[in-house]
Amino acid sequence: MSGSGIDAVATNARSSRWRGGLSIQSKLLIMLLGVSLVSSVVVGAIGFINGRQSLQAAAIDQLTTIRELRADAIEREFQSLQTGVELDSRNASAVEGTKAFVDGFAALKDVEVTEEQAASVAAFYEDEFVPALEDRSQLEYVSSTFVPATAAGTYLQSFYTAGRAYDDYDAGLALSDAGDGSAWSAANATFGPYFQSLVETLNYEDVVLLDRDGNVVYSAYKSVDLGVDIHEEPYSDSSLAGAFDEVMLSGSLNKVVTTDFERYLPSLGLPTSWVVSPVGEGSDIIGAMAVQVPTDQINEVMTGDGNWSEQGLGETGEVYLVGRDDLMRSNSRQLLEDPDEYAQLAIEGGTAPSIAKRAAQVNGNVLLQPVNTFAVEEAQTGRSGITTGIGYLGSDSVTAYAPLEIDGLDWVIIARMDSSEAFAPVTDFTRNVLLSMLGILLVVSLLSLLLAQVFTRPVHRLVGAVRRVAEGDLDVQVPQGSRDEFGDLGSAFNDMASSLRIKQELIDEQKIENEKLLLTLMPESVAAKYRQGDEAITEAHENVSVVFAEMVGFDELAKGLSGEEEIGLLNTLMRGFDEAAEKSGVEKVRTLRGGYLASSGLVVPRVDNVRRSVEFARSLVDVLERFNAQNGTHISLRAGVDTGAVTSGLVARTTLAYDLWGDAVSLAYRVRSVTGEPGIYVSQAVRDRTQELVTYVEAGTVEAQGKTETVWKVA
Incomplete structure (x- = not known):
């Protein structure tokens, strides 16, 4: 071999010793680690994704199941209520009692109302009812507006409504005979206990009877709507008046109309819903029975009687109803548990401070709390599903939504839970998976380091032989003890040392050709x-x-x-x-x-x-x-x-x-x-x-x- 060839090899060898970079052992270690770690990560990721999805699906399924159970319960509640009112209105006692009250009220059409009776009714509204209504509603009213327009209504209220505290409902329910000798009082003494038993047994808010003209001829509580004409102010625009007209125009004793919540003035503007059914025999309709829906029963169904945690809703879950106007039709869990905290969260969630504080003050948010969320919008279009997003209290929530199938009501049902709580098992699972992965990676790293050291020992021997060739010793031979790729590499190295001289000669010949090529590339x-x-x-x-x-x-x-x-x-x-x-x-x-x-x-x-x-x-x-x-x-x-x-x-x-x-x-x-x-x-x-x-x-x-x-x- 020529001296220039040996010098070139030596120079390249020295350069390789000085050149920075990773050794074969390091590269092998990296490869072993890479393959092992990537495999571990892939397997762990697959398990993590599948496990996470399963846990998320389980949380979503649980919330959906609760929504379906509550929806079924509230639909059965209203169906039972509607069926009960229809049956009660066709009961013989109800028919006879309605006839008696209608006739008794008609007999008072031309009754003489004394100044003392008129004054007592006027004083009742001036001193009792209107102040309570204004305090509750934060609005101003004229007391004379509520005084019945008919003599019969004023007469009955002077005996059964005035002269007692407005909120003494038990006293009103217990009144049976005022002793005035009227046919109406006789009917109340005879049939009043039956209607009172409906209120007490079935937990109705009130039972009201109306004649064909829309006069309230009976009220179980003998409240401010006793004796009024619902077609006159301030009741003409009420849902009760609309429902009464609908059942009367139907001409069928099987007709039942359920109204949405509205603020009913005789109930101090509290949200009130009615179930109205005609009363009569055969094809003869003599009036109608209107039952005030018990709101407490609706809230008991939606809140699970306050047992949220026991029923799978944890610390933040709840189920509530929303109407077409995007206002709640049942109470918020947060409001019932902590009114002050509810007001703060509702305001942070975008609710007007006046509304949030008012709901906390009256401890109820029916027809007060707006819920303008994607879930409500979807449910109002007739779709059911699950979604995540910011709820009405400003927290990120998992929400299951669906429309309700209640005759006469356009409501939707919403079941929600804070995302952090709903997906808490997912978070725990993620932490456990990560800790397990770190342990596996540590074991794999130590094992890869050991294998890399064992594997690279023959390489070190070859490196020593290459350095001797770089120094000009072309007679060096590498032992070929193994029969694997390293043995093949040693044989190839020995052949390389023998052929270096031949290659140098070829290089010299190539230089001549390069000179010729050079002139083709430039002047x-x-x-x-x-x-x-x-x-x-x-x-x-x-x-x-x-x-x-x-x-x-x-x-x-x-x-x-x-x-x-x-x-x-x-x-x-x-x-x-x-x-x-x-x-x-x-x-x-x-x-x-x-x-x-x-x-x-x-x-x-x-x-x-x-x-x-x-x-x-x-x-x-x-x-x-x-x-x-x-x-x-x-x-x-x-x-x-x-x-x-x-x-x-x-x-x-x-x-x-x-x-x-x-x-x-x-x-x-x-x-x-x-x-x-x-x-x-x-x-x-x-x-x-x-x-x-x-x-x-x-x-x-x-x-x-x-x-x-x-x-x-x-x-």
Whole structure:
């Protein structure tokens, strides 16, 4: 082996010892760790995702089940209530009692109301009812508005309503005979206990009987609506009046109408719902029975009688009802458990402070608390489902929603729970999975370290032998004890040492071939300087024209092609460009994947180099047009032309890249994209020298060498 070959090997070996990087042992350790860790992570991730999804699904299923159970319960509650009212209204006692009260009320049509009786009724409203109503509603009312318009109504209220505290409901319910000797009092003594038993047994808020004209001829509590005409103010717009008219117009004793909640004035403006059914025999309707829905029973159903936690709703879950007006129809759990905390959370959730504080004050949010959430909107369109988002109390919640099927009511049911509580098992599971994964990763890391050390011992022996070769000892031999890949590597190493001399001879022959190839890459003058070892090889040239051509659309064409197809088309285009350069007397400098750099007057000085450059650019357009016609493509050209001084030379000595640069090259590059549209663009200098031969249009300006340069486009 020649001395130069040995020196080269030695130099490379020393360089390898000094070069920074990872050892084989380190790389092997990394690979073992990588494969093991990735496998562990993948398996853990699959288990984690499946487990997390299962836990989330379980939480969602639980909330959905609770919603369905509560929906079924409230629907059965109303169905039972509606059926009960229908049956009660057709009961013989109810029919006979209604007849008696209707007749008794009619007998009082022309009764004489004394001044004392009228004064007692007026005083009741002035001193008892209206102050209580105003305190409850925070509104002002005129007491005379509530005094019955009929003599019969005033007469009955003077005996049964006035003279007692308004909120003494038990006293009103117990009144049976005022001793006035009227037929109405006789009917109350006879049939009143039956209707009172309905209130006490079935927990109705009130039972009201009406005649065919809409007069309230009986009230179990003998309240302020006793004896009033519901078609007169302030009851004419009430849902009770609407429901009464609907059942009377139906003409059927089987008709039952249920009303939504409204603020009923005789109940101090409390939310009130009614179930109304006609009373009569056969086809003869004599009046109607209206039962005030027990709101406490609705709240008991929706709150599970206050046993939220025992029924799977945890610490934050609840089920509530919402009407078409987006207001609650049952009480909030937070309100019942902590009114002050409820008010603060509701305000933070977007509820008006006055509404939140009012709900906390009266300890009820029916017809007060708005719920403008996605779940409510979806349920009101008839859809059921599950969603997550911010609830009416401002917390992130998991919500199950559905419409209710209650005759006469357009309500939806919402079951919600704070996301943090609903998905708490998911959080615990995530923590356990992560801790388990960390333990597995630690064990895998220690095992990989041990295996890497055992595996790399033969490699260290080979490294020692390579260093001896680097020092010039070509007689070194590596023991080939093992019969695995390391044994094969040792045999290959021994063959390498024997063949180094032959390879060095081949290298010398290749140098001769490289000299020949060098002259094909650059001019002789540049090649000579390169062989001398010059680091900066440049030549200055004056009066040179530069063409910088760029293909537009080739990248889009290449996206749908394979690598071989792309190279084939590109070679076809470049051959066409080379032929055009040769015909125009232009020298190719270098080609790009999507462009072409050429000059005129660089190697061979030419007086008409500017004209030749412009003609060459125009011939490139012809080449592309022929190519497009043959291949059905749409490639266009964007070329820039300038003239002036340039510098040529060898750029990046290690890669033998011969290039051209200078102001003329830079300006040719810049003018080509002045508009972004295809075309041939030239500088002012080119235009001045060829304007008699070529027609130009002004295309714009560019900044060059501190001044504004006008750019012209070949028309």
